Amino acid sequence: MSIRISDKILTGVEKPSRYIGNEWNSVHKNLNDVEIRFAFAFPDVYEVGMSHLGMKILYHLLNERKDTFCERVFAPWVDMEAKMRENNIPLFALESHDPVKEFDFVGFTLQYEMSYTNIVNMLDLAGIPLISSLRGETDPFVCAGGPCAYNPEPLADFFDFFIMGEGEEVINDVMEVYLKWKTQENLSRDEFLSSISFIDGVYVPSLYDVTYKNDGTIDSITPKDNYPKTIKKRIIKDLDKVFFPEKIIVPFTGIVHDRIMLELFRGCVRGCRFCQAGFIYRPVRERSAERLLELAGKLEDSTGYEEISLASLSTSDYSSLKALTEGLISEMEPRKVNLALPSLRIDSFSLDLMEKAQKVRKSGLTFAPEAGSQRLRDVINKGVTEDDLLKSVTTAFNGGWSGVKLYFMLGLPTETFEDIEGIAELGRKVADAYYQVPRENRGKGLNITISASSFVPKPFTPFQWEGQDSMEVLTQKQMHLKNIIKSKQIKYNWHDPELSFLEAIFARGDRRLGKVLIKAFGKGCRFDSWGEHFKFDSWMEAFSECDLDPHFYANRKREYDEVFPWDHIDVGVSKEFLRKENEKAYREELTSNCRVSCSGCGAAAYGGGICVE
Amino acid sequence: MLNNIRVMFSRGNDVKYISHLDMMKLFERAFRRSRIPIAYSQGFNPHPQLVFGLPLSVGVTSEAEYADFELDSEIKPEEFMSVLNRYLPEGIKIIKAAQRKTKANIMASIAAARYKVSLVARPVIEIKEIKDSFSKLLERENLFVNKESKRKVIKVDIRPMIYSLEFLEESVEVGDQETLFCLSMLLSAGSVSNLKPELVLNAYNDFSGRNIEIIKIHRTGLFVCNGDRLADPLEDNSFLAL
Numbered sequence: 001m002s003i004r005i006s007d008k009i010l011t012g013v014e015k016p017s018r019y020i021g022n023e024w025n026s027v028h029k030n031l032n033d034v035e036i037r038f039a040f041a042f043p044d045v046y047e048v049g050m051s052h053l054g055m056k057i058l059y060h061l062l063n064e065r066k067d068t069f070c071e072r073v074f075a076p077w078v079d080m081e082a083k084m085r086e087n088n089i090p091l092f093a094l095e096s097h098d099p100v101k102e103f104d105f106v107g108f109t110l111q112y113e114m115s116y117t118n119i120v121n122m123l124d125l126a127g128i129p130l131i132s133s134l135r136g137e138t139d140p141f142v143c144a145g146g147p148c149a150y151n152p153e154p155l156a157d158f159f160d161f162f163i164m165g166e167g168e169e170v171i172n173d174v175m176e177v178y179l180k181w182k183t184q185e186n187l188s189r190d191e192f193l194s195s196i197s198f199i200d201g202v203y204v205p206s207l208y209d210v211t212y213k214n215d216g217t218i219d220s221i222t223p224k225d226n227y228p229k230t231i232k233k234r235i236i237k238d239l240d241k242v243f244f245p246e247k248i249i250v251p252f253t254g255i256v257h258d259r260i261m262l263e264l265f266r267g268c269v270r271g272c273r274f275c276q277a278g279f280i281y282r283p284v285r286e287r288s289a290e291r292l293l294e295l296a297g298k299l300e301d302s303t304g305y306e307e308i309s310l311a312s313l314s315t316s317d318y319s320s321l322k323a324l325t326e327g328l329i330s331e332m333e334p335r336k337v338n339l340a341l342p343s344l345r346i347d348s349f350s351l352d353l354m355e356k357a358q359k360v361r362k363s364g365l366t367f368a369p370e371a372g373s374q375r376l377r378d379v380i381n382k383g384v385t386e387d388d389l390l391k392s393v394t395t396a397f398n399g400g401w402s403g404v405k406l407y408f409m410l411g412l413p414t415e416t417f418e419d420i421e422g423i424a425e426l427g428r429k430v431a432d433a434y435y436q437v438p439r440e441n442r443g444k445g446l447n448i449t450i451s452a453s454s455f456v457p458k459p460f461t462p463f464q465w466e467g468q469d470s471m472e473v474l475t476q477k478q479m480h481l482k483n484i485i486k487s488k489q490i491k492y493n494w495h496d497p498e499l500s501f502l503e504a505i506f507a508r509g510d511r512r513l514g515k516v517l518i519k520a521f522g523k524g525c526r527f528d529s530w531g532e533h534f535k536f537d538s539w540m541e542a543f544s545e546c547d548l549d550p551h552f553y554a555n556r557k558r559e560y561d562e563v564f565p566w567d568h569i570d571v572g573v574s575k576e577f578l579r580k581e582n583e584k585a586y587r588e589e590l591t592s593n594c595r596v597s598c599s600g601c602g603a604a605a606y607g608g609g610i611c612v613e
Numbered sequence: 614m615l616n617n618i619r620v621m622f623s624r625g626n627d628v629k630y631i632s633h634l635d636m637m638k639l640f641e642r643a644f645r646r647s648r649i650p651i652a653y654s655q656g657f658n659p660h661p662q663l664v665f666g667l668p669l670s671v672g673v674t675s676e677a678e679y680a681d682f683e684l685d686s687e688i689k690p691e692e693f694m695s696v697l698n699r700y701l702p703e704g705i706k707i708i709k710a711a712q713r714k715t716k717a718n719i720m721a722s723i724a725a726a727r728y729k730v731s732l733v734a735r736p737v738i739e740i741k742e743i744k745d746s747f748s749k750l751l752e753r754e755n756l757f758v759n760k761e762s763k764r765k766v767i768k769v770d771i772r773p774m775i776y777s778l779e780f781l782e783e784s785v786e787v788g789d790q791e792t793l794f795c796l797s798m799l800l801s802a803g804s805v806s807n808l809k810p811e812l813v814l815n816a817y818n819d820f821s822g823r824n825i826e827i828i829k830i831h832r833t834g835l836f837v838c839n840g841d842r843l844a845d846p847l848e849d850n851s852f853l854a855l
Contacts, residue, residue, distance in 0.1 A: 303642065
């Protein structure tokens, strides 16, 4: 039954458009014509969730099926949540306004660890039992995918199944099995879960037993009966052939990324050792410039958007960037559509491109050296030298730019105070480079921003064995850096180490964290990534009430032979390779990028993309 | 060859929470989808030549919004209307379109707006009593209310901005606990002096000591000034002497 939200409620909340739906290109279907109702849930507010490319793809992909109606669900903002609870309004889907509890599937996307309490909250608002084993025959199947699903264990209690890897094919495989299951009478939920567990890329956590050693580390993860020992990530081999929506929803109100997003490629050739995305999305696979231009034209026809942006992990590495951007500019300029460029490696080509494409003031360019010294940049395999950076900023200053943002991480493995001093030093050298550019060439008013985040060790990276610096050490490092940046032209920003600490816990957490999540949710934790709602003390209480030590997860350095909670998940990159990369990091040795030479990570087994070019 | 078109359009219930700026963006995108060649301004940051009569407050529906569009080429108004309607989201619909006859753009010309305001009185009040108290309100020469501007609250006399208040007989519903009724308000509007229905009600509540609440506001008309009379922005007839 469709839920009607009264005007009285809607006028009493911020941005009521978040809860209305019916936007241009949203999909509506007659419920009598469909067999499967799928609620695609994003555990954050509308403006954030609507900006997510993966959701746009899967929403339209599922709706291509005649038998399936996929709708959207977002986390209601705290004001709306309060009104929903007060008026007994359950979580509803945006298209039909039907309660999510009536659906066949609720599928969450896991983009960042700090959205986990929102998942618990949304299940609770929906009236769906939080714990998978407590769900009955009338409840939906609750599933998840996305980058955080590669270590699904902290969420193992809540989800009936996970999807590992790119969802375009595997989600259809699951729908087919579901249709068969649904038409046969008297089949239990477990029978459905059992049968999909044999689909490549599907992980049903309840079919696996985890045992622990006395020291708290994992002893073993074993499948029950004959279920698969490892779950292999799925990928799409050919991005030119896979579905990409030609229509996307145009919201009524501004969202974070309010534009057409063209996905140039998946994966990254670079292999920076701290970066999870650089490993889990391997191998690199590109979409052709022809296909992208075709998509751009169709998407512009269907949306009327005023801007198109390029999405990928490292756009400068796209091999047809010149052909693509020239094509886009010549096609889109007459239609009064802007090309929004992501941060590019700065050279004469990219500066020229920015000049042509962007109608913005020459204010800020972004660079991410990540570490302050060459030694530490070699440790993390960030193939950038000081010389590269200074050449780039000099080119940019000569082209009239005057603002530079520099991104760094504090707490990287092997970091010393000398490395940190290197950050301040680099800032000073960038300032010097500005003053060496003739006055008539450079823009007025130099401003440099140095931003330092805290390093969070992630699964499936060469640093998955590392301990995170304690919050005290991170704060000390931040303050040290603050004190040694003397120049008035340099602005310094840093991140809250408490949030990074919590992120580190959940990134490498195990099944025991499920109860902490429930406790934290009970203490009112939600929207943790929104500074104003982050309740660090409540989280620490939750840990102590569950008798779990958060430092065990975040700060402990692991032995090479430790069994990780995610060891039964296969992302294509071998643990052996990651271990070698870890050893090379300590020897300050670089690994070449995939385009230069193959380093044998294991992803070639997929037989796709750069590995077979 | 420029082509000026003036339209009247409606905004329904599901799209009533769109802000004025988002509404402009919505039209801009609809134009791009439709490929109707809206003219763009010159300069560094070109923007489409569209002008709306009077911003519609968030939460208010309307059957009579107006906008002027400048096009780069000749299109018949009927064709313009049928094409653009295909690219507008549900709830927003062009009802009339015509060549713009005046030089003045719509935003500069708006002088008055008519609203249908649905109200509720709790507990129940006799209709006669409500009518009497509204007539008494209008008998006053001045009606000072607090009007909030960006930084301060100022006292404004709104009496001259109220052209008429009509009680809509057919709208009355007397229940056990409440009386529902509607008023049609013709109020001064536009860039010179603009009065919102909420302020009229605040004045009434202050004056009568009652606490009548607004349930819904629906705009039924926008009018331009034609000499000393109000006129429909798309017709030549004027109907009300000021």
